[in-house]
Amino acid sequence: MVERGFPEPEYRARLARAQEMMAEADLSALLLTTEPEIRYFTGFLTRFWASPTRPWFLVVPAQGAPVAVIPSIGEALMAQTWITDIRIWSSPDLEDDGVSLLADTLAKIAPGRIGVPDGAETHLRMPLADWVTLQSKAPGCVFASDTGILRRLRMIKSPAEIDKIQQSCGIAGRAFARIGEIAREGVPLEDVFRRFQMLCLDEGADWVPYLAGASDQDGYADVISPATPEPLAKGDVLMLDVGLVWDGYFCDFDRNFAIGPPSPRAASIHARLIEATQAGFEAARPGATVADLFHAMDAIATGGKGTSDVGRLGHGLGMQLTEWPSLIPQDQTRLVPGMVLTLEPSIEVSPGRIQVHEENILITEAGAQCLTPPCGPEMPVL
Amino acid sequence: MVERGFPEPEYRARLARAQEMMAEADLSALLLTTEPEIRYFTGFLTRFWASPTRPWFLVVPAQGAPVAVIPSIGEALMAQTWITDIRIWSSPDLEDDGVSLLADTLAKIAPGRIGVPDGAETHLRMPLADWVTLQSKAPGCVFASDTGILRRLRMIKSPAEIDKIQQSCGIAGRAFARIGEIAREGVPLEDVFRRFQMLCLDEGADWVPYLAGASDQDGYADVISPATPEPLAKGDVLMLDVGLVWDGYFCDFDRNFAIGPPSPRAASIHARLIEATQAGFEAARPGATVADLFHAMDAIATGGKGTSDVGRLGHGLGMQLTEWPSLIPQDQTRLVPGMVLTLEPSIEVSPGRIQVHEENILITEAGAQCLTPPCGPEMPVL
Numbered sequence: 001m002v003e004r005g006f007p008e009p010e011y012r013a014r015l016a017r018a019q020e021m022m023a024e025a026d027l028s029a030l031l032l033t034t035e036p037e038i039r040y041f042t043g044f045l046t047r048f049w050a051s052p053t054r055p056w057f058l059v060v061p062a063q064g065a066p067v068a069v070i071p072s073i074g075e076a077l078m079a080q081t082w083i084t085d086i087r088i089w090s091s092p093d094l095e096d097d098g099v100s101l102l103a104d105t106l107a108k109i110a111p112g113r114i115g116v117p118d119g120a121e122t123h124l125r126m127p128l129a130d131w132v133t134l135q136s137k138a139p140g141c142v143f144a145s146d147t148g149i150l151r152r153l154r155m156i157k158s159p160a161e162i163d164k165i166q167q168s169c170g171i172a173g174r175a176f177a178r179i180g181e182i183a184r185e186g187v188p189l190e191d192v193f194r195r196f197q198m199l200c201l202d203e204g205a206d207w208v209p210y211l212a213g214a215s216d217q218d219g220y221a222d223v224i225s226p227a228t229p230e231p232l233a234k235g236d237v238l239m240l241d242v243g244l245v246w247d248g249y250f251c252d253f254d255r256n257f258a259i260g261p262p263s264p265r266a267a268s269i270h271a272r273l274i275e276a277t278q279a280g281f282e283a284a285r286p287g288a289t290v291a292d293l294f295h296a297m298d299a300i301a302t303g304g305k306g307t308s309d310v311g312r313l314g315h316g317l318g319m320q321l322t323e324w325p326s327l328i329p330q331d332q333t334r335l336v337p338g339m340v341l342t343l344e345p346s347i348e349v350s351p352g353r354i355q356v357h358e359e360n361i362l363i364t365e366a367g368a369q370c371l372t373p374p375c376g377p378e379m380p381v382l
Numbered sequence: 383m384v385e386r387g388f389p390e391p392e393y394r395a396r397l398a399r400a401q402e403m404m405a406e407a408d409l410s411a412l413l414l415t416t417e418p419e420i421r422y423f424t425g426f427l428t429r430f431w432a433s434p435t436r437p438w439f440l441v442v443p444a445q446g447a448p449v450a451v452i453p454s455i456g457e458a459l460m461a462q463t464w465i466t467d468i469r470i471w472s473s474p475d476l477e478d479d480g481v482s483l484l485a486d487t488l489a490k491i492a493p494g495r496i497g498v499p500d501g502a503e504t505h506l507r508m509p510l511a512d513w514v515t516l517q518s519k520a521p522g523c524v525f526a527s528d529t530g531i532l533r534r535l536r537m538i539k540s541p542a543e544i545d546k547i548q549q550s551c552g553i554a555g556r557a558f559a560r561i562g563e564i565a566r567e568g569v570p571l572e573d574v575f576r577r578f579q580m581l582c583l584d585e586g587a588d589w590v591p592y593l594a595g596a597s598d599q600d601g602y603a604d605v606i607s608p609a610t611p612e613p614l615a616k617g618d619v620l621m622l623d624v625g626l627v628w629d630g631y632f633c634d635f636d637r638n639f640a641i642g643p644p645s646p647r648a649a650s651i652h653a654r655l656i657e658a659t660q661a662g663f664e665a666a667r668p669g670a671t672v673a674d675l676f677h678a679m680d681a682i683a684t685g686g687k688g689t690s691d692v693g694r695l696g697h698g699l700g701m702q703l704t705e706w707p708s709l710i711p712q713d714q715t716r717l718v719p720g721m722v723l724t725l726e727p728s729i730e731v732s733p734g735r736i737q738v739h740e741e742n743i744l745i746t747e748a749g750a751q752c753l754t755p756p757c758g759p760e761m762p763v764l
Contacts, residue, residue, distance in 0.1 A: 046594075046608060047591075047592050047593065047606075047608065048592075050591050050702075050703045050704075052504075052705075053704045053708070072693060073605075073606060073693055076604045077606055091693055092694065092708045094710075094712050095712075118509055119511055120435075120474060120479060120509055121435050121474075121509070122434075122510070123434070123505065123507050123508060124505065124506065127503070127504050127505065128505070129500040129527065145511065190588075194583045194584075194587070194588070195583075197590075198580045201579050201580050202580065204576075206575070206576070206608070207579065207590065208579075208589065209429075209591070210429050211429065212428075221458055222458045223455075224428045224456065224459055225428060225462075311453065311454060311455055312474065315435065320432075320433075320434055321433050322433040326474045328474065328476075330477075
């Protein structure tokens with residue numbers, strides 16, 4: 001039974017690691033604006049981020065506890081976390097939507113170099129005009145890069161985080177095991193999408209932020225499109241790729257199913273994908289790089305010719321559907337225990353048509369451990 | 383039967399209006415980076431935005447058609463839209479994740495003042511470091527505010543957009559009508575959340591990005607928290623607030639239910655909320671301001687003393703759960719036909735505990751029209 005939330009020491013440990021890195025980088029504070037960044041240090045968990053109206057800020061000083069500078073609508077929920085210094089304003093405020101309060105907080109508690117996440121996969125979740133104002137309003141503060149501190153912290157998961165990811169993987173695995181209840185020849189793909197989300201919820205998902213998929217003869221053209229009303233047809237390979245959430249943590253993996261007996265070509269491609277994934281799995285040991293994982297899988301998937309324009313053969317995951325690093329030849333990030341990755345090889349079945357397979361793994365001292373239920377070389381036939 | 387997608391003339395009309403406004407604002411192009419902004423002009427609809435890895439760009443020039451500058455993984459899907467000038471790069475690219483390609487595109491097709499959404503409720507969805515690089519890399523281009531063009535465009539919905547919002551409202555309405563199947567005394571709130579999302583999907587939602595709610599004696603403390611395992615108890619008022627999506631358009635409304643016969647206090651507060659909503663509805667005519675709607679509702683909800691720290695009594699909605707404007711005393715946005723708004727009064731039941739009611743309305747020449755199914759003054763009893 002996995003517990004919801006984290007005990008306070010988990011947050012204190014995250015803060016201590018961040019403050020060590022801030023000292024090395026000569027930063028007086030971190031300024032955070034996005035959902036996963038703020039949740040990482042506070043535990044503030046809400047689907048209210050779907051509303052773009054209000055900015056939210058967290059100041060993580062080089063010494064002492066984080067300070068939340070947030071709209072008053074979030075006060076009650078933030079007060080349930082371990083954060084005690086919560087500064088609020090009534091948002092939306094058309095004149096000054098938290099900018100003065102934030103500037104004042106920064107100038108008082110952490111004058112100096114303020115680190116802001118600014119690298120790949122990040123963005124600043126506040127209006128650009130307010131960002132410009134802020135920079136001129138916080139005396140004694142200079143804004144600089146966070147030097148990748150957030151990325152380095154979040155890339156290594158704690159045992160409690162891993163439990164939550166595994167919980168999500170288990171829920172999705174049980175939903176996939178019930179696919180026969182909802183998918184067969186003649187069922188429109190959009191019905192399969194809807195019903196599969198229902199299965200995920202029925203098996204315990206809190207919500208289902210991501211579902212992609214496709215169904216076509218032997219393989220499919222595209223892995224990010226929404227569902228069509230097209231009915232599943234004999235000879236199709238149906239792929240569903242799900243990112244569901246349990247207590248704020250994602251799984252992200254797919255499964256392929258044959259609608260009626262698969263063609264020899266479709267079947268052999270699928271078997272090769274599983275073989276490629278296995279090669280990635282075996283290469284995934286502390287000390288290897290993510291580029292090594294790419295090459296291990298690519299050697300089998302394409303014979304080393306490089307993959308399609310999907311652009312990578314896997315990535316990190318955790319509080320977000322996709323996280324740093326990327327399994328590409330250029331990424332030399334070295335594996336260490338606690339990383340959670342997807343292995344996601346793809347193979348071209350025919351011009352413009354591919355199959356993709358995806359698993360989620362954990363890096364341990366002893367090598368990789370699969371977080372997703374085992375998947376054999378043979379596609380299940382529906 | 384509402385059609386999915388929009389015919390090409392819809393996009394051409396949006397573009398023409400944008401280009402008129404760009405001429406007035408002396409802008410040579412708009413640079414867009416977020417999901418709703420890019421979808422508004424292209425129809426590019428995918429849940430893949432859940433992945434923060436890759437930046438996506440759309441250039442809307444002062445003359446001619448929009449140009450998509452996007453990761454190659456999106457090429458096939460973008461090619462299904464009316465956009466023909468699609469420039470791709472293989473992303474993620476650790477050295478240059480589309481920045482040079484974007485700079486080159488801007489410098490060639492639209493040198494001059496490039497408008498970027500920078501006001502309230504907006505953000506720039508690209509790494510801050512890349513934004514700095516871009517500004518020095520596009521010769522002949524100066525980046526400026528979009529002067530609220532996107533806000534002004536998106537605030538007025540077309541008949542086809544309104545149909546989609548109404549479709550979402552209808553789906554959620556049918557799910558609420560089935561609440562008795564899943565909610566009663568003793569059922570944990572988190573089960574109600576899961577099952578309610580399943581009802582929404584069963585009734586035709588594509589997905590359910592937002593669900594908030596609470597259940598407590600006579601009212602509740604908080605409207606943005608995730609579900610707890612607490613079972614529904616006699617005397618509770620259960621509130622569910624849902625933002626589901628059909629073909630990329632949201633509804634956003636709530637319903638309150640009494641668990642067992644409500645107390646006289648709970649029942650009278652609910653009746654007053656409905657009365658306040660009705661007052662907002664009657665005030666919602668072209669020419670009135672959103673501030674007028676605030677005051678019409680607030681007069682009944684609090685006797686004009688002003689509301690709780692929720693901060694506003696409603697807002698726009700459409701491609702996002704919440705959109706401009708805000709129903710607050712400071713917002714003097716004037717109502718015009720085609721606006722879709724929520725009316726969302728709240729009343730304090732006891733210190734720290736409120737009830738909230740929410741409906742979705744359309745502004746027409748003749749006044750307001752309700753998009754959500756009618757809700758009487760009496761709370762349904764479960």
